[in-house]
Amino acid sequence: xxxxxxxxxxxxxxxxxxxxxxxxxxxxxxxxxxxxxxxxxxxxxxxxxxxxxxxxxxxxxxxxxxxxxxxxxxxxxxxxxxxxxxxxxxxxxxxxxxxxxxxxxxxxxxxxxxxxxxxxxxxxxxxxxxxxxxxxxxxxxxxxxxxxxxxxxxxxxxxxxxxxxxxxxxxxxxxxxxxxxxxxxxxxxxxxxxxxxxxxxxxxxxxxxxxxxxxxxxxxxxxxxxxxxxxxxxxxxxxxxxxxxxxxxxxxxxxxxx
Amino acid sequence: xxxxxxxxxxxxxxxxxxxxxxxxxxxxxxxxxxxxxxxxxxxxxxxxxxxxxxxxxxxxxxxxxxxxxxxxxxxxxxxxxxxxxxxxxxxxxxxxxxxxxxxxxxxxxxxxxxxxxxxxxxxxxxxxxxxxxxxxxxxxxxxxxxxxxxxxxxxxxxxxxxxxxxxxxxxxxxxxxxxxxxxxxxxxxxxxxxxxxxxxxxxxxxxxxxxxxxxxxxxxxxxxxxxxxxxxxxxxxxxxxxxxxxxxxxxxxxxxxxxxxxxxxxxxxxxxxxxxxxxxxxxxxxxxxxxxx
Ligand SMILES: Nc1ncnc2c1ncn2[C@@H]1O[C@H](COP(=O)(O)OP(=O)(O)O)[C@@H](O)[C@H]1O
Ligand SMILES: [Mg+2]
Numbered sequence: 001x002x003x004x005x006x007x008x009x010x011x012x013x014x015x016x017x018x019x020x021x022x023x024x025x026x027x028x029x030x031x032x033x034x035x036x037x038x039x040x041x042x043x044x045x046x047x048x049x050x051x052x053x054x055x056x057x058x059x060x061x062x063x064x065x066x067x068x069x070x071x072x073x074x075x076x077x078x079x080x081x082x083x084x085x086x087x088x089x090x091x092x093x094x095x096x097x098x099x100x101x102x103x104x105x106x107x108x109x110x111x112x113x114x115x116x117x118x119x120x121x122x123x124x125x126x127x128x129x130x131x132x133x134x135x136x137x138x139x140x141x142x143x144x145x146x147x148x149x150x151x152x153x154x155x156x157x158x159x160x161x162x163x164x165x166x167x168x169x170x171x172x173x174x175x176x177x178x179x180x181x182x183x184x185x186x187x188x189x190x191x192x193x194x195x196x197x198x199x200x201x202x203x204x205x206x207x208x209x210x211x212x213x214x215x216x217x218x219x220x221x222x223x224x225x226x227x228x229x230x231x232x233x234x235x236x237x238x239x240x241x242x243x244x245x246x247x248x249x250x251x252x253x254x255x256x257x258x
Numbered sequence: 259x260x261x262x263x264x265x266x267x268x269x270x271x272x273x274x275x276x277x278x279x280x281x282x283x284x285x286x287x288x289x290x291x292x293x294x295x296x297x298x299x300x301x302x303x304x305x306x307x308x309x310x311x312x313x314x315x316x317x318x319x320x321x322x323x324x325x326x327x328x329x330x331x332x333x334x335x336x337x338x339x340x341x342x343x344x345x346x347x348x349x350x351x352x353x354x355x356x357x358x359x360x361x362x363x364x365x366x367x368x369x370x371x372x373x374x375x376x377x378x379x380x381x382x383x384x385x386x387x388x389x390x391x392x393x394x395x396x397x398x399x400x401x402x403x404x405x406x407x408x409x410x411x412x413x414x415x416x417x418x419x420x421x422x423x424x425x426x427x428x429x430x431x432x433x434x435x436x437x438x439x440x441x442x443x444x445x446x447x448x449x450x451x452x453x454x455x456x457x458x459x460x461x462x463x464x465x466x467x468x469x470x471x472x473x474x475x476x477x478x479x480x481x482x483x484x485x486x487x488x489x490x491x492x493x494x495x496x497x498x499x500x501x502x503x504x505x506x507x508x509x510x511x512x513x514x515x516x517x518x519x520x521x522x523x524x525x526x527x528x529x530x531x532x533x534x535x536x537x538x539x540x541x542x543x544x545x546x547x548x549x550x551x
Contacts, residue, residue: 050434071440080438088431099428103440105421148439 007056031202089134100151139170273506278406282457288493298480304462327459334455491542
């Protein structure tokens with residue numbers, strides 16, 4: 001269980017997270033939704049250690065994470081795919097993925113074993129291993145970013161808007177990958193603007209507003225919640241259209257296209 | 259024809275030495291956005307120490323770089339830990355102010371201890387040359403360039419093949435991405451600064467033989483080196499190499515076909531024209547923006 005208690009955090013100009021309390025159950029896929037600027041990315045940043053909370057605690061199965069910094073949090077098995085530009089653009093795909101195993105660098109056997117495993121799981125790693133990461137499309141980059149995280153065999157995977165900028169086919173691939181990782185035992189904490197997609201993947205849903213948890217429920221229940229439906233699933237015309245298009249394409253494409 | 263080949267050969271020899279001197283500067287900028295204005299002063303400091311030891315012991319100045327390089331590695335590490343780490347995260351402008359202060363301090367110390375006079379180490383081969391196919395290559399230039407190429411090769415291997423090198427490149431390309439894979443920015447920055455400073459151990463030893471110098475010579479050197487890395491693209495090692503060779507060739511070609519006084523003007527002319535078309539320099543990279551698939 002990942003537990004966030006009373007966290008206040010910001011970027012120097014006031015708190016973005018204002019006393020956040022959140023429980024992320026082990027083995028589940030938890031999806032955070034909420035309006036732009038609600039602090040969703042900030043939640044993931046305080047968990048992964050990119051941002052230190054000003055107040056409050058973050059615990060994983062009873063171990064404090066909030067003072068460890070990125071390297072320390074990673075060592076506890078928590079890996080993050082950030083919202084954008086996670087890769088090293090002038091390095092090859094192979095080097096990018098290998099760097100995911102930076103903390104394992106002294107154990108060459110393990111490193112190679114993980115690399116082989118990851119490139120089997122995510123074919124693009126092997127197919128484009130010598131290409132520069134900067135030359136990939138958005139969907140391919142997401143795949144490589146997830147591959148990089150899987151190098152440490154994380155117990156918790158933090159994903160910031162994995163659907164951002166992806167075409168429907170890549171979307172299918174990425175969401176399947178997330179489900180597979182979860183089926184293999186990884187706890188997933190996910191942020192999605194594409195609420196329908198996010199909640200359809202998730203077992204638990206959280207609505208974040210103004211840096212606080214507004215609603216917290218099983219994902220299906222949240223989808224059926226009239227307020228959520230009004231605000232995030234049917235409210236704004238253009239948003240509902242994108243949500244419907246990518247949501248509808250999901251089941252049909254699942255299993256193909258990878 | 260021979261004249262042209264002679265100018266080109268000399269230009270390449272000089273360019274190789276410039277490339278080594280600029281490599282440390284561009285590495286430090288690439289990893290931590292520090293414009294190390296003290297890089298020239300560190301070169302002059304090494305040149306003075308080398309010259310002094312040579313004049314006392316007659317040990318070959320370029321060979322002395324074997325001692326000076328690890329010393330400067332340590333000095334660079336201390337300088338980062340003690341001084342520069344305090345401004346980590348501030349703007350590059352702040353680093354210019356701070357390192358300018360360091361440069362002036364070194365200049366002042368040299369003025370007091372070594373005296374404000376021109377010096378030059380002149381080992382036995384100083385005025386000798388190799389003759390190859392009718393062109394003459396001064397031995398000092400050849401040794402200097404060989405040492406520079408050797409060190410650049412080592413630097414390349416460290417950066418390309420080791421985990422330290424990967425961590426340095428990763429931090430330079432994407433610092434938050436590097437943090438997320440567990441690379442600790444502080445220790446990488448200290449290492450990169452130390453490695454960048456270590457190159458002055460070799461560069462300064464070569465300088466002591468090839469160029470007469472005095473404490474304030476560092477202004478001259480830093481402007482030349484900054485010109486090189488701006489032309490090549492700040493933070494790019496390949497860019498530093500190409501920029502350095504362009505400067506070397508500009509100097510020897512203008513000296514051969516015009517007059518040496520024009521060489522600086524021509525070089526800065528080239529920089530201006532290149533920047534008009536490529537503001538990021540020849541090899542400078544801008545992070546690829548998010549492109550929707
Ligand atoms: N690096 C940053 N520096 C300053 N403010 C930031 C930074 N990142 C985010 N913010 C601000 O914090 C708030 C929450 O941002 P974020 O967590 O990215 O929102 P979300 O991911 O929910 O869209 C926004 O008002 C945003 O402007
Ligand atoms: Mg966000």
